Amino acid sequence: MPDSPVNSAREAGSDLHLELSPTGPRRAAVAAALREAVRSGRLAPGTRLPPYRSLAVDLGVARNTVADAYAELVAEGWLTARQGAGTRVAARVVAKPRRAPGKAPDRKVGAVAHNLRQGQPDATSFPRAAWTAAVRRAITAAPHDAFAPGDPQGRPELRRALAEYLARARGVSASPDQIVVCAGFAHGLRLLFGGVLSGPLAVEPYGLSFHRGILADAGVRTIPMGLDESGARTDELASHPGLASRRGAGGVLLTPAHQFPTGGPLHPTRRAAAVDWARGRGGVVLEDDYDGEFRYDREPVGALQGLDPDHVVYLGSVSKSLSPAIRLGWMVLPPHLVEAMLAAKGLREAWTGVTDQLALAEFIASGNYDKHIRRMRQRYRARRNLLAVTLAERAPHIAVTGIAAGLHAVLRLPPGTEASTVRAATRMGVALDGLATFRHPDSPQPHRDGLVVGYATPPDHRYRPALDGLCRALPPPPAA
Known part of the structure; x- marks a missing residue:
């Protein structure tokens, strides 16, 4: 078996950085620096040190100085020396755990045995073999200019x-010239409001506080809309405070395929209302299609962008469909916004790697992306079904909503029980979020207690125990 890179480096007696005290005898300074490197964990047990002649040249000291320091540490038990094997860090040395300078030690607030937070796909299902093959094919076929500045x-x-x-699977109307690659939805949002668009921005009453923070940092005022069983109240945009009196500015941010996090698609009349408002006011609709591929009970709801490509900015990424570790997303822009977006990004790509872009292009073109989506849709549907069946059996008084699509469900709780249920889940080792976590602080929407339960993250063998912990944390049924 070939040596790992770590073992190979150890065997070679690779370069060694030491900082010597500027005062005192050189031998003592070398010995002290080596002791600290071992004690701190920079030199792991078994690491082979450089020959003393090489280290003496690097440090600018006499060869005998290093040889004497090595001998001293061998005598103390820090190092071992054997003919033909060189000088190594002793295997019995116990190093202190390393941490970044200035970083406080980790504190465990409570052990998390089961992760039921939303927004994370099943990491164990990443298509390693197919992705590796796509990388190999893409790099082999790439033109030379692919490795120039991006x-x-x-x-x-x-x-x-x-x-x-996107045209085939999501109904998006776009040419390649309208697409700008970014590092994900959050990056796209920063770019859009970093010189392309201006506020104010109407938003849904529930969403990620992280996204609201990005907008606030850009000086964008967010104005929450209402919400009902038909989705966001886009029918009220024409009379919306802060938007109705302005023309040529402002926009609305929507998750029309699957409202985040409450669930449900935006009703067709509400979709039309959003587009009509954007046309009439000179505004723009931002469409966050964060999990549009994952629908289970009917055909996927197509992108809103197809209704009016000149007034809708479509944003997507592979964070839910493939992996958040692959920092790739995209914006499909109205043609008149493309140049402004490229100016906002700058002359060279600074966020996304060319090799990942080439690999994703090959992964899509080969059909492997479609295969992966279909496979994960089946897996997540089974997870969703098990959640619904388990709750129906063990907690029939808890309504499960928003499960026609996506990677999470919303559990409706009795009034006043959300915070205590989240605390109970934490005690059970179950990580999840209350619905209030996602509520806009200025929302006109009366809050209903609930839990947002992600069913995609746990590996298969941990999913049933996670549901057991969830059920034990839920409030009991009301007294008869």
Whole structure:
């Protein structure tokens, strides 16, 4: 078996950085620096040290100085020396755990045995073999200019693949020239409000506080809309405070395929109302299609962007469909906004790697992305079904909503029980969020207690125990 990179480095007696005290005898300074390197964990047990002649040259000291320091540490038990094996850090040395300078030690507030937080796909299902093959094919076929400074619009291979895929699978109307690659939805939001668009921005009454923070940092005022069983109240945009009196500015941010996090698609009349408002006021609709591929009980709801490509900015990423570790997303922009977006990004791509772009383009073009989506749709549907069946059996008084699509469900709780249920779940080792976590602080929407339960994250063998912990944390049924 070939040596790992770590073992190979150890065997070679690789370069060693030591900082010597500027005062005192040189031998003592070398010995002290080596002791600290071992004690701190920078030199792991078994690491082979450089030959003393090499280290003496690097440190600018006499060879005998290093040889004497090595001998001293061998005598003390820090190092071992054997003919033909060189000088190594002793295997019995116990190093202190290393941490970044200035970082406080980790504190465990409570052990998390089961992660039921929303927004994370099943990491164990990442298609390693297919992705590795896509990387190999993409790099082999890539033109030489792919390895020059990156184009801020994104590699043309990826933009072409995305244009075809989004048109076919999501009903998006776009040419490759309208697509700008970014590092995900949050990055796209920063770019849009970093010189392309201006506020104010109407938003849904529930959403990620992280996204609201990005907008606030950009000086954008967010104005929450109402929400009912048909989705966000886009029918009220024309008379919305802060938007109705302005023309040529402002927008609305929507999750029309699957409202986040309460669930449910935006009703067709509400979709039309959003587009009509944008046309009439010169505004723009931002469409966050965060999990549009994952629908279980009917055909996927197509993108709102197809209704009016000139007034809708469509944003997507692979964070839910593939992995958040692959920092790739995309914006499909109205043609008149493309140049402004490229100016906001700058002359060279600074966020997304070319190799990942090429690999994703190949992954999509080969059909492996579609295969992965279909496979994960089946897996998440089974997870969703098990959640619903388990709650029906063990907690029939708890309503489960928002389960026609996505990677999470919302559990409706009796009034006044949300905070205590989250605390009970924490004691059970179950990590999840209350619905109030996602509520806009200025929302006109009366809050209903609930839990947002992600069913995608736990590995298969941990999912049933996670549901058991969840059920034990839920409030009991009301007294008869």
